[in-house]
Amino acid sequence: METLMAYVIGILFAASIYMMLRRSIVKLVIGLIILSNAANLLIFVVSGLTRGSPPLIPDGAGEVTGVVADPLPQALILTAIVIAFSVLAFAVVLIRRAYEVVGTDDLDEMKDTDT
Amino acid sequence: MKSNTLILRTAALAIMPLQLMFSVFLLLRGHDEPGGGFIGGLVAASAFVLYAFSFGVGSTRKLLRVSPKDLLAVGLLFGLASTIPSLLAGEAMLTALWWQLPLPGEGYLKLSTVLVFDIGVYLAVLGTLMTFVIGLMES
Amino acid sequence: MSEAVVSILLVAGASFMMLAAIGILRLPDLTTRMHASTKAGAMGAMLVMIGVAVHFADSAVSTRALAFIVFVLLTAPVAAHVIARAGYFTGIDLWPGSVKDELRERYDPDTHTLSSGLEHDSQHTENSEPPS
Amino acid sequence: MMLLAVLSGFLLALAVPVLYRLTGRYIGWFLALLPASLTAYFAGLIPAIRDGGSLLIENQWMPGLGVSLDFLVDGLSLVFALLISSIGTFILIYAGSYLKGHRDLARFYVIMLSFMASMLGLVLSDNLIAFFVFWELTSITSYLLIGFNHEDVEARKCALQGLFVTAGGGLVLMAGLILLIFITGSYSFADILSSDVSIHDHGYYTAAAICILIGAFTKSAQVPFHFWLPNAMAAPTPVSAFLHSATMVKAGIYLLARLNSSMGETLLWSHTLMVVGTATMITGTYLAFSSTGIKKVLAYSTVFALGTLTLMIGVGTELAITAFVCMLVAHSLYKGALFMLAGALDHETGTKDLTKMGGLRRSMPWTSAIACMAVLSLAGIPPLFGFVAKELIFESLLNAPVGGWALTTFALVSSMLLVAVACLVFFKPFFGPPQDTPRQPHEAPFSMLIGPATLSLFSLFFGLAPFVPEVLLLNPAVTAIFGGDVQTALALWHGVNIPLMLSVVSLLAGSLLFARWQALQPGLAIINTVAGRVGPEAAYFRMMQGITQIAGWQTRLLQNGVLGVYLLTLVLVTFGLTGYTLFSRNGIHLSLDFSDGYFYEFGIALLIVTATVFASITKSRLGSVASMGVLGFGVALIFIHFSAPDLGITQLLVETLTVILLVLVLFKLPPFASFSSPLERCRDLAVAVFAGVVMTLLTLAVLDIRYFDSISRYYIENSYELAFGKNIVNVILVDFRQLDTLGEIFVLGLAAIGVYAMVKLKAEDQHKP
């Protein structure tokens, strides 16, 4: 299953990069969202997929016995999801303000600061 | 067209308390089951978002009483406060401290810096999301 | 025994969802699609949850399954209502095969008022408020 | 004491603003006390070095880096130190008068004193790095001095030119010095001079020598870097006088002399010096002859002198070094004097153009008398010291180890031209019919004449009694430069010999040239115009222009403002580099073994992929957003399916809220538009696919590799026992790795503040401070 997910991850990265390369700011943000999903999935997949044994200690037991999914990447991804959410919320509002202030959603017209 | 309806408003009043209750539930038992401060905070926030969608921003502000930023600040301070006992105790920062308070009957109430921290997370998440939503809806 | 019940419940639930999915794919307009999806979807989910409750036969699980069902029953119709209403009022056309529309004529898109049509209906005393 | 002596200039400079308020118009006299006492102090050191000895005074600075403020006093450094402090004394006095009432006089003195101190530090430093420090300080202080009239755009340009050339050379010099340090393993001139290490045979020698020579040549205005020096005339006259006579341009000469005994004696070194020196010498005199501004004429004559000095070091015989020292002293004396006089003329007549002056000997008798002495020395006419130097030059060239006659011929030619220049400088302003000048000429004040007078008198005195300076100073200096004990024999009169004959020839021919000066001017002007187009100065301007053009082109290319291009670059670099590394370090292993998956897992994967693709290609932005929601659901399903319920919940919640935020924002934005051309889309698609392929290969490669077991076992085992929680993920979040979560909520908070401010703070509130 990891193998399959490797392909899914590749497609997610490709799609996100394609979207980020668009000139419309909305597409840019959608690209960013896909990108964060791709990175999260990547962490999840490369640290190994385990079916049906979440890292929860059953009632009455002191520890988990047998195979259990690796809890550490899960914790990392959780943090990463929250952080990505914060950043994306910011980015979403940013593009709206940018559109209001600049008056276009075409990124190619937003080059006054550089040139 | 006018956006809120009687049905939505009334349903919101019914659903929202459930969401809030459930969010606290998620917060409190997150140490042992799926949940925790973050998830709890998100559910609480969605309760207020529902309210805001149904009754508008002004009412939501009134309902919240404090500004979302204050919630956020309190949450962050809670999060930081959870580090202080360990520092006072001379332990490394963020060392969890647990106190067991005997309850009437056989149970114990487990109080810990971890819980304080989780509450901080809950409030911070709630404050943040309400800041987003109220800010966006007002503009 | 319980396995059989669970299996039936699960398959039934899944069938409802299938049905909803087929409906949403096949039916001709928004409102008819919603007939299929919101109810059947909720129904399917509830059946599955009942199956879960039966399977675990544990009070904690049952409580949660019940809570789930309550939540679905509360939220699904509200969502359906809100979407349907929004869809209707923004002018998404009904299927041409529709037989009647008693709403359209009572809605004034300029003032955004929706009248009951009963304002001058003296016949309809049964439900009118007593004059105060 | 030595440290204080060197740094006193800086200290005094700091005090100038206060002193200026206290002393007012006598500031020049007052400040001159410092160089005067320094002169006395350095003179007091003469006995210590008379027999070829040297003093080493050590002061720590940054020992770790090998930087110290050690000072080396020997014949060479002391000659320079004395010239700097003594001429500096007169310059300070002179400037007080020349710039009387100038609103920036205090600033002038601040920089001037710093400049003087830097120069002293330069010539006295034993430590190579400290030497370089002072070297650069002279560049920067002279920049400030040249640009003293900073509101004049020309002055700014000239200052920049001087700085660019000298600082650029300085950087090369730095490389050279570092290489020299590598070669010798020492930071000290004294060590290097006395070391047994064979510098010449070291692999770095050539590079070091070239770098050091370039550094010295730029500083000392050797061809082809000579062009900045005349332009430095934009500075007020006292600056020019100081810069040309005793400081700045002499720094490079000093360095060459300093290193001659250890780095010289190779073909590279001596031939380069001879060729460059000769070229500079000829160029200098020619340009002096063809100029009309008095300061320009003097400046080019400095170029001549610098070339001659370089040539002498290049020749490198005992005689040549002796000639070098004499020329150095003679030139400093007469050039300092001449510049101050030129300043006096300018000050009193209001013009710098020689062709606009005439007959001033009547209105400015003292000035003309002093000028007479200085000019005689310049032209190398007895009994002035310039003559002694010139004789020695001819003699050493005649006896040069290689190319003696050729060099002599060049020297003769330039000597002829120089005589003509000397006549020009002297006869044009003071003789002939009086001309209308912007100001009514009258005699210059005492404070402006005391400097040139004293310097000229010294020229005279040294010429008449050359053994006095010889015994005290020049002999030790020659010894220091030559690197061995040398007995010089200076005299005014050597009898009738070839050098004398050459002098006579040059005198006659020079007078003839002067007579034809007026007639030659138009022709010279044409030559100069042509040379100006192809000469080194033109090259400098082309280079500066080139820098700006390349910079502009590069910036337009790289920083073009288009985010897409930035991203494209970033993506290509990222995945190109990663992909290449993967290919070269691990190889490509494509696996298509999906047998471990269940069909519904394929279903979820398919859902994710189709949702992603649809989100990317749909023309409906809300379709895209809804599709993002589906993507979120799909990812959540993966999480749930592979044992991560907390992740599943969080993903779903966050997805829902993201959709809500997007929706709240999107209705203020216009619908999707397609801006790019199909070609661009194909390009982007190709890049994106490439990136995706690399990520897939990378993931596949890592899947096969697990070098070590995860540390997670610890959490699984201790979560309940030690941290009292059964949800291990949550325990990690709030206990084992609580700090991550603490950071995370602050990230949330920051996003909230940012969003709030963006939404609420309107641009019109900005400009209130």
Added chain:
Amino acid sequence: MLSIAIDVVYFMLSLALLFAFIRLTRGPSLPDRVVALELIASVVFGYVGVHAIDTGVSSFLDVAIVIALTAFLAAIGFARFVERGAKE
């Protein structure tokens, strides 16, 4: 028997997801897409329930509960959008 049923259910749910997703891509109007998204959420509920049975881990139910409580908000958000008359 149960395991067969579970596989069948997984299959049906996958199909349902697919159909719903097709509707989502087809639209044509935004509410159509939203309805499809809602249905997908419902299918995810069902999926989670079945998964809980499949793995024997009841904690997965919590996922379903939380989504049930919140997922409909997206629909309400979209509805607001539609009501304001914004263009697709």
Added chain:
Amino acid sequence: MKLEVVLPILIPLTAGALSLALWRSVRLQRLLGVLATGLLLAAGIWLMRSTVEQGFLVVEMGSWPAPYSIVFVSDVLSAIMVLLTGIIGLAIAIYSLASTPTGHEKFGYYPLMHLLLAGVAGAFLTGDIFNLFVWFEVMLLASFALLTLGGERAQMEGAIKYVTLNLFSSALFLSAVGLLYGMVGTLNMADIAQKVNSLEDPGMITVVSLMFMISFGIKAAAFPLFFWLPASYHTPQVAVSALFAGLLTKVGVYALYRVFTLMFTQDIGYTHNILLWAAALTMLTGVLGAAAQFEFRRILSFHIVSQIGYMLLGLALLSPLALVGGVFYIMHHIIVKTNLFLVSGITYRLMGSYELKNLGGFYRQRPYLAILFLIPALSLAGIPPLSGFFAKFIVVRASLESSEYLIAAIALVVGLLTLYSMIKIWAEVFWKQVPDHVTDGGGLNSGLQTRHTLAYYAPVIGLATCTLIIGLYGQPIYSLAEMAAHQLMNPQLYIDAVLGGQAK
């Protein structure tokens, strides 16, 4: 408990949260701004003293043993960086009293500033690769918010580029952490280093190390990943620019230093060679970019890029001296670059423009400001005896020592072009007369309010003094850099310090 190791994050975090709580009282926030940054500086000094005395300070967060806990590790490099954070923080906090528009103060300027500092300090201290990511994000979001504070058009345009490119970098970082974890199963940097160094065929580690390199390279604004910086750094209000200029890119540089001395030293011939050429091209493109600019802050922004090249060079050469040079360069650069931005803020305040063509007359009217500009400007250009000279000298010397002649030549040429840029500013802003089209000499004649004068000048004077001290009294600084380099060259010291506690 080594309190000094955690204070550098606790102080700004608390100050940030408190400032947020004190949202309505700008006065208290201002007070807190100066107070907390002052405390941060004090903590930095404390940390520096302890670190120098003890070599390494390690705190295992939550008292869980490393590598299971997140550790904070202070070595000399970290301590230096934290101390600099304190210095810059205090300078900016004071400067902000005068320069920050009221609107910004009312909308979270101070909380953002504190949290930015917290993120920066956290990144410098953490010994955990994922925790580093978290602090990066704290810093990044604070910078996003500060960058957009005010909402002007240029800010928005700049921010979109800044945000996008930095998010790309973050995603790359995160992916790299995931891949690394997938292979070695740990997050503690010392643990990773230990494990990676024991591998026989670390080819895939090299691949992942490149992802880190690119990600940090983006944060550090190295060639060809720097676009976001010149696009945005000149857009926010000047105190923010200055804060960014001093600290942000240096976090990327620090991260590169950390991972490419500690963790990824198994394929130096490849990785560090890439760094070397990146360094050279960064220097060149940055300085050429600056040569094409005629706006005060844009020139300075491009020079940040250029100087990042020098710092990378120190790392790329990976010799003791080169690392000394790199560390020295970082110290020098942070102070000098911040200061130049602060000076540009004063000129802006007085004449209302950053365009060189609209500025002028400062040498005449504000000679002391001219000196205060010249000190950092000449230092930046590497003119002795200022700090930049020694920094450049060491780096060039290290390049020559490593027989990288071309690189040394580039470094020297870039030094010259830097001087050219600084002189351009000097000539235009200070020497040139007030341009004719600027009426009334701008605000030059009226000047600043006295209340503001102190707040504007005190940080500039303080930082200029630092520059002078580093140059004139450089031995202690040099020794520090030497100690830092020694520790960086011997990663086993770090590993033992962090994981040694496990054995006890």
Added chain:
Amino acid sequence: MIGLFWNLLLALAWVALSGSVTGMNLLAGFLFGYLALMVLQNQLPVLKGYSRRIPRLGAFLVFFLKELVKSNVRVAYDIATPVWYMNPGVIAFPLEARTDMEIMFLSSVISLTPGTLSLDVSDDRRVLFIHAMFLQDEDQLRNDLRELEHRILKIMR
């Protein structure tokens, strides 16, 4: 409704006090709470008639489930078969329900029942507009809806 709320609150309090969070315990808490409220309802006007509602609620649930299944089958049949038998349309349904809660509850139940979907309430809250899928026999539909309404009002009032 408030009664139900109080009852739930009591149940939760019970759970908290007894310290064991299980479904059975919650149910027990609910039962005890229900009994307590039954005792109290005569004293507190808010709670008036609460005890009767729970049994009615049960009855309603049975009715509702029956309707649900019935109409689901009907809709399902129409969806699953190639030919459409539906006659969709929007009807105006005069309300007897008055309070917000009643109207909401009714409309929700109507929406949940396949074949009908509440669209909106008129501004004067007297008419509910319902989209129905099968309008072949409109009167029958109205009657069914009316019965539904009555049953609901019985619980609510």
